[in-house]
Amino acid sequence: MLLTSFVPMAMLVVMGALVWFNIYAFTVSPVTAVKIAIGVVPTVLVLGRGLWVLASKIDNPVHGVPVREHEQPELWALVRRLAEVADTAPPDDIHLIADANAAVMEDTRLLGLISTRRHLFIGAPLIAEMSSAQFAAVLTHELAHYSNRDTRFAGIAYRSRRAYVHTLATMNRDDYLQRGLHFLLRHCGAVTLRASTKLSRRQESAADEAAAGAVGSAATVAAFRELAPIAESWQAFLDNHLVVGWTAGYLPADAFAGYRRLRASLHDQLGELRANPPDEADPYDTHPPMSERIAAIDALRAVGTVRVPPGPALGLLHNPVPLLDAALLDGLVPEARTKRRVDWPTLVRIGGLAALTEATGTVLANAARLTARPPSLRTLLDALDAGLLTELGATPPGPAGPGGPADGPRVRYERAKLIVRKGLFGAVVTTLTEAGAVRWQESWPSVGAMRLDERYRVALPELVDAAVSERPDTAGLRALLDAAGQITRKATPSWHSYWAPRPAS
Incomplete structure (x- = not known):
């Protein structure tokens, strides 16, 4: 208790000494006392607020x-x-x-003395x-x-540290008096904290x-x-x-x-x-x-x-x-x-698709706008065949941001390619998942694994890369999707942008 209360007591003594000195100066020369008060009063207020933190009620709600x-x-x-x-x-x-x-x-009550x-x-x-x-x-x-x-004395120690940290943080380092007190309190407090740490x-x-x-x-x-x-x-x-x-x-x-x-x-x-x-x-x-x-x-x-x-x-x-x-x-x-609560296999599928479809909604919407057709996967593939990749990955223009006038054609193309590739990959995987051609499995410690049915024996990323190349080739993707029986003229379900989980550590 002596160790944990040393710094607050030192603060109280310093505050009292400053007040006494200012009162004494007033009895000698009121004008001088006013000048002294200009520097003393802010310092006394800082110390007083710190001691108020020590005595004020701490709200520790019981949780769990x-x-x-x-x-x-x-x-x-x-x-x-x-x-x-x-x-x-x-x-x-x-x-x-x-x-x-x-x-x-x-x-506790009375600064932790009564439980x-x-x-x-x-x-x-x-x-x-x-x-x-x-x-x-x-x-x-x-x-x-x-x-x-320990729990009772821990309350006193916590209050002491709380008052100490608050006081140091609120001192004005541009004021010479407060700067000096900051130096003294910081070093005295460090000694006290080390001693209380040993206890x-x-x-x-x-x-x-x-x-x-x-x-x-x-x-x-x-x-x-x-x-x-x-x-x-x-x-x-x-x-x-x-x-x-x-x-x-x-x-x-x-x-x-x-x-x-x-x-x-x-x-x-x-x-x-x-x-x-x-x-x-x-x-x-x-x-x-x-x-x-x-x-x-x-x-x-x-x-x-x-x-x-x-x-x-x-x-x-x-x-x-x-x-x-x-x-x-x-x-x-x-x-x-x-x-909603679902089993782990379902959660793996939902999370995996959410991670892959972040850009899908934007890309499908752009495809529908450019072709005046429903926002379907077929519409997106047709737009790619028509050479509209840059427009499919367009972002809102800004003065110097993505898509702004400061970007050259090649920069806009490369940026659009990244966006379209991600959106297309998400759309294809979602479609194949609904067809049963892609299965999602638990794969601890990762967040899950995507498995393409072995019957198709294709490298899905390579097919997507071919579709978004400078000379787009969507034939491989169309063949895969036709084999899964999923390319239709119907619009796909609504697309949402989901948060992508971080890789498992």
Whole structure:
């Protein structure tokens, strides 16, 4: 408490000294005092706002899906037993969250000195992928922070850092007085932060020892080695796979089944990460390096005192799939609840077509405008045969942008070629997909794979390149589409521009 309150106390002392000095100057010479106040008052206001940040209420809304004891008695029973071993009271509530992490939080009063309610947050990816013993080690570590009163003092430390950062950020570096105070606070604060970091690391080590004492060193080490693989694979899943059909209005019906398949496909990479966890050195990191934590836990040779049910942590939950899905949705924007839920093969097809048809709507619309015919694939091929490639890929003119007067004919042609090729490829693949000549397959860890039926034995990209060449040749594409029975005089369905997912990491 002394360390974390040092900087705010220093700010208060400086502010008081400046006010006293200005008052004293007023008793000596009012004119001089007014001149001094011109520099002192802005500095006092900056320090005062920083201290107000320290005392103001911090809004920490409780998020996640509540895990009620009558619905999940086995999980609650394990948490209560682990809290007893950690020499603390159990949390007042448990929430399942979409982060690959676990945490505890306390609602407090009087700057964190009085506790009112305790919360335990459990990451859905952890309970989905860890064993029961590994999961129990993570829970014990978090609960041990309650027994050390870390969560209560963490509130004071957070408020102190918040006031410190806010004050430094709002100081006027052009003012000589504030520049000097900025220099002093920055260096004093750095010393204090380093000292508080050492305390935080000791708290983490104590929580690690509690986890090892509860479930054993082996399970605790295994849990800590699993944290980075889960975090890395979960982020890759969120970035590349979960939202593959988002813009089209779709989400997977069973997201965690896909996440499990992604992890299986990344077996070697995750194994390497498991064997060599990230070990970045940061003097202000509140956690010791992972290698040090693992070595210290392993040296304890603890056997554990809590009997944890064998098997995966998911076995602690009754009907886990809806609960995990609810936690995932809770971590997304509200719009996620409006998305249609489909199985993974369907999502792969939707996402793949969405990525390929970004330019298709524009190109088909240009073809229809240029030929006064319906916006169909046949219309597009006829326009290419007529030598209208540049016009098909035309973009709105601008003073110096794409399609503007500053562009020469060759530049406009090459730009149009790229656009038309992408739009044509999307239209052809969509048509062949509807005909059953193209199949979309899950292909973890990528977002999916497109497979042209082997009966056609053609290189589809080469046929598209021939159609958009300087001497367009659409015969190959027409033969392929005729073979699939899909070239008709009917207009194609409405085309939409969809977001293209990033390549899988």
